[in-house]
Amino acid sequence: MPHYLIQGSYTPEAWTRLMKTPEDRAKTVRPIIESIGGRLESLYFSFGDADVVALFTTPDNVSAAALAIAVTSSGSFSAFKTTVLMTSAEARTAMKKANSIAYRAPGSR
Numbered sequence: 001m002p003h004y005l006i007q008g009s010y011t012p013e014a015w016t017r018l019m020k021t022p023e024d025r026a027k028t029v030r031p032i033i034e035s036i037g038g039r040l041e042s043l044y045f046s047f048g049d050a051d052v053v054a055l056f057t058t059p060d061n062v063s064a065a066a067l068a069i070a071v072t073s074s075g076s077f078s079a080f081k082t083t084v085l086m087t088s089a090e091a092r093t094a095m096k097k098a099n100s101i102a103y104r105a106p107g108s109r
Contacts, residue, residue, distance in 0.1 A: 001034040001038070001057040004064050006071075007050035014076040015051075029054065036063045050079075081091075 010018070028044040033040045038058035046053050058064045061084065068082045086094065 001059055002061065002064070003041075003055065003057050003087070004086045005083040005085055006052075006056070007079075007081045007083070008052050008053045008077045009049065009079040011076060011078045015037070022099070025037060025052065033067065036067060038067075050081075052079070055085075 026040065029043060030040045033056050036058055038056055041055040041057065042054065043054040045051060059065065064082060064084075068080065071077065072080045
């Protein structure tokens with residue numbers, strides 16, 4: 001199954017709700033991801049640009065996009081980004097396949 005990384009930043013209103021009622025967000029997110037045939041691998045709160053990061057799988061990109069749309073439509077995030085991840089084996093396969101592609105850089109002949 002494809003792997004994904006989510007990075008999100010909560011709105012001030014979402015932080016206010018979490019401060020008033022602290023909760024384990026992984027317990028909330030896990031069944032949502034499972035409902036689309038995926039699996040939550042890990043969820044972390046973080047410092048910096050993102051407040052929360054999660055690693056998960058879904059059967060396909062459409063399922064991951066649907067999850068991102070559902071989450072962002074809640075209005076709880078001021079920023080939200082989904083990144084498709086590749087395993088090392090997948091990256092090596094892509095590197096090998098790249099050798100068969102005849103790409104000409106702009107301005108080169």
